Amino acid sequence: MLEAIMHTENQSPQTVNVAGSASWQVELDHVSVTYPNGTRALSDVSLRIEPGEMVSIIGLSGSGKSTLIRTINGLVAATQGVVTVGPHQVNALSGRALRDVRGQIGMIFQGFNLAERTDVLHNVLVGRFAHLPLWRTLLDLPTKHDRNIALGALDSVGILETVWTRAGALSGGQKQRVAIARALSQEPSVMLADEPVASLDPPTSHAVMGDLRRINQQYGLTVLINxxxxxxxxxxxxxxxxxxxxxxxxxxxxxxxxxKDFEEVYGRPIQARDLLGN
Known part of the structure; x- marks a missing residue:
């Protein structure tokens, strides 16, 4: 199948560049987030993540992990402070400018967020939407270059053979790898992952984390993982x-x-549920 696909595309997936030309720095300066119901999800958080770092964000449910990740790509607005990603002050953007920045920030969700009745290739091509004119998106007419980017992204996470498989027929681990490939196909400068292994078994969790680490190392991509x-x-x-x-x-x-540091983060002694194990 691989040979047939790449003969059609006339390009080897190994030659496709699936990461942006430069990784971005991420900086939060005294950032707070208060939701409309009065819940204060982040309180005066300041940090700087250098380009190419591989960072984990840990904490109990409700600690603010997801809010922090979503503040970085503007899905949640900071109510105080400044969020800077690369050259962009994210919390000062709206409309097209914010969409353009999000196009350069890959996002991987716990729940995969795939179109389950659609084949894997079309799910990954969603990551190319920010690079395509609207008419190509509406008519489902990606360019050969965009298809090659998508195929290269699938190959980079080891599931190119699933390219024509309906997403709903995949295992949980395969679905998460499709989600990673979709984010990679954006050619991102930052990769965000919100609890990417929460619903996976231990072997699959290690495989997905290994994929993310390899992407970080191979492309020098800034990666943040809840x-x-x-x-x-x-x-x-x-x-x-x-x-x-x-x-x-x-x-x-x-x-x-x-x-002791982990106990300070969790507010209690470490428990078995805080560890994946083998």
Whole structure:
């Protein structure tokens, strides 16, 4: 199947560049987020993530992890402070300008967010929408270049053979890899992942985390991952950000984090449910 696909596209997937030309820095300067119902999800968070870093964000449910990730790509608006991604002040953008920036920020969701009745290729091509004129999107007419980018992204996560498979027929791990490929096809400068392994079994969780680490290392791509599992954060990322009740309580190299630091983040002793295990 691989040979037939690439004969049609006239390009080997190994030659396709699926990451942006430059990774971006991410900076939050005294950022707070209060939701309309009065819930304060982030409180005076300041941090800077350098281009090419592989960072895990840990904390209990409700600690502000998802809000932080979604503030970076403008899905959640900061109510105070400044959010800067690359050359853009995200919280000052709206409309087309915000959509353009989001086109350069890959996003991977816990629930995959795939069109399950559609084949894998078309799901991955969604990541190319920011690069296409509207008429091509509406008429389902991607260019050969866009198809090659999508195929290269699938190949990079090892599931090119699923290209014509309906997304709903895939396993959970395969669906998450399609979601990663979709984000990669954006040629992003930053990759965000919101609890990408929460619904996966241990072997598949390790495989998906390995894919994200390899993407970070191969392309020098800035990667931020929300996790609730301490051992995965230790094994696959190099920097740890800990949130508790919306406040930053730890920020440093993963290898320097002690059990006491993790207990400060979680507000209690470490429990078995905080670890994936084998």
């Amino acid at each position: 996790l609730h599992l301490i051992d995965l954060a230790k094994q696959y990322t190099t920097r740890l950000i800990g949130l508790r009740d919306g406040r930053l309580v730890y920020d440093g190299p993963v290898q320097n984090a002690t059990d």
